[in-house]
Amino acid sequence: MLLREREHALDLLETHARSAVRGCGSVVLVTGEAGIGKTVLLRELVERTRSAAGSLWGMCDPLSTPRPLGPLRDVARALGGGVPELLRAGADQHEVFATVVDALRGRPRVFVVEDLHWADEATLDLVRFLARRIEALPLLLVLSFREPLPPDNPLVPVLGDLVASAGAGRVSLAPLSVEAVAALLDRDERDAAEVHRRTAGNPFFVSQIAAQPDSPLPGSVRDAVLARIAGLAPFARHCLELLSCTPEPVGRELLAALDMTPTTVGVLCATGLVDRRGHGVVFRHEIARSAVLEAAAPGSEPALHAAMTTALEAVDADLSVLAHHAAAAGDTARILRYASAAAVEASRSGAHRESVSFFETALRVAEDPATRAGLLEAVADEYYLTDRLGSAIGARERALELRRGLDDAVAVGSGHSALSNYAWYSADRAAAERHDEAALEILAAAGDRWALGMTLAHHAFLAAQRGDVDEAQRSVEAATRIADELDDSRGAAVLRGAARLGRGVTRLANGEVAGREDLLAAAEAGLRHRDDDLTTTPMSNLCAFDVAQGRFAEAEVSVARALEVSEDRDTPICSAWQRGVRARLRLLQGRWAEAERDARTVLRSGDLPLSQLWPNLVLGLLLARREAPRHNPYLDELWRLASKLDTPGVVGPAAAALAENAWITRTPDPRLDRPPFAEAPGLAVWTRRLTGEPGPAEPPSVLPYERALALWDSGSGEDLLAALAAVDELGAKAVADLVRARLREAGVSGIPRGRQPATRANPAGLTARQLDVLALLVDGLTNADIATRLVISPRTADHHVSAILAKLEVHTRAEAAAAAVRLGVTTASRAAG
Incomplete structure (x- = not known):
């Protein structure tokens, strides 16, 4: 189809391509409704830039569960540089992405990723990764997607990152005018205004009408498509329907496996609905493919998918594609085989959301208790990593009941250990310890040393959190001894890493900074052996201890690294906790707007109670310092969570927050008189501030708010004026009001008014x-x-x-x-x- 009214869009894209050739890359978003001409425009761009820049073309397909990194797999062979080998080996995302960037440095390229609205999470991560580095690459990254996007589409939050990248551009394609429709109809005698009305200026619909000048004017795109195939012979129509059941391009090997000869392919291409793509074919548009599939004889679709599955098996196709067709065919044995395998592959690639979807597909048909229990245990781990803790607990509890019925003691004990971990993240220490005790008792008699060792490592973690250093150390030593006994190199290494996690938390909780090295070593073991829980949990604990213990320079590095790893490995449960830790760090640093944004982001997403701990502390203190309301819901929720956890690392900061709120509002808080807060250290300073009693001078602080409080404690007019300037700059209006009142009581005149609300x-x-x-x-x-x-x-x-x-x-x-x-x-x- 000739390009009409797309000259400006094409000029903009060519300008960006020329910049990429000069070594300054950029991202361009190409948007519009289905059939608006995005693909035609981008094919013309690739053709025009072919002499100056190589082209890469990847597609996101409307599979029931997207292929992890599908567009990258489409271009891996052309990209080279070790990318195909890493994808086949299921390498870590960060290794794959870094290799992709290195391969893209070689020469100028235009990389088109089509239909990004169907992208998997790993592809969206890759797009963000490239966008952050695009300015230094000879790359034009063109991303097409349909608009409007539904609010829950995973692409929506990614767009903010993309438009903020250097030199980003956007092309929104509008429907054609009546004049453009008339030009496309050419010698067709039909009224252009009527065709424009029927098609709403949609170029694909217009092109279908223009290709059938002697046919009645169709009322819909579907009618226009079906008119193109009305005269096909039965076998040719069957072949077209067979192609329509897969949204991906069909290559030469698959065409042969489907028994489609070059002659048959030529007949199908003559319909104008299918184009040749390399040595294969692809539907010109998803609209055409869907129309053909929907028009197939009722009840024939499962047979089409079954035939496609058989052909795909012959060419060793992607597991995700096989799982899609097996599910559409209703083939239980193949669903269990391919969906389970695709789930494991997706998890190893860091695509945990896609892994969940594949496991759920398998669970819908699994009936054997042992098979079903195994799937439930596996999907529970994926639910947990993707911040769906309630679903994880439910799946593990159902699996536990099945394992009890099967009299599988090791699996029952491991199930209790997993539920102990989930209960901890639910901020329910009592339940975590009940499950932990059950797991230790069962596994001590079950004979599986590795399972017992992993439970001992988790037991050490819980003991360290509640301050029982001796018990934690004993459990770490026992787990390490078991790891030394094991012959299995990966199992022993993972257990040793889990034990180092327990030892690191124990040492840091006891004030030993050397525990940082243990946590870093544990995370490295997780990365090396592709255990995402072991990779991210030590990083989460490291950054939390760095912030809590005042190592702010180290915290900047550990928080950034933790978030990078969690985002690379697609583990939002860890990202949520780490973002909450960063909110606490930013609050302490006086970067309150950033702290508030992080805190609100965490509370808006996910269902992990533990991750809500620091966001509630941050928002509660900000609300108190700014407005001093009588009711502070964030501090109420902080109190509830801290009471359930009852650990020193949580109770101390929570008690201090309640005490500060009492000081600001001049209202004593009776909760501070009850366990566990009554025993919390550090409350004396707030009591003195609340009563006005003198106390020892606080040492100077590098933190702006704490420095202002130390000036308040000093009480001199000069120090109070300095404190006022500091809290005014931070926007702590309620605290500033306290300082101004005290200055007035001291008879100080000319008190500054502070910053204006605007x-x-x-x-x-x-x-x-x-x-x-x-x-x-x-x-x-x-x-x-x-x-x-x-x-x-x-x-x-x-x-x-x-x-x-x-x-x-x-x-x-x-x-x-x-x-x-x-x-x-x-x-x-x-x-x-």
């Missing part, structure tokens, strides 16, 4: 008008466009943009847009308002 409402100190300008800048508008939109002069717009760059401490508009997205100081909806 600039206190955002972390960069932007005015309301500057926020409006920044919102439009994020959307990619020029200064002239901003001036027009806000009805101001171009010079005024220039001044606003310059002021914004200065306040954000950045040098370019792209950096300002990225900072705005990162800090959350503006949204497009604000500008529209």
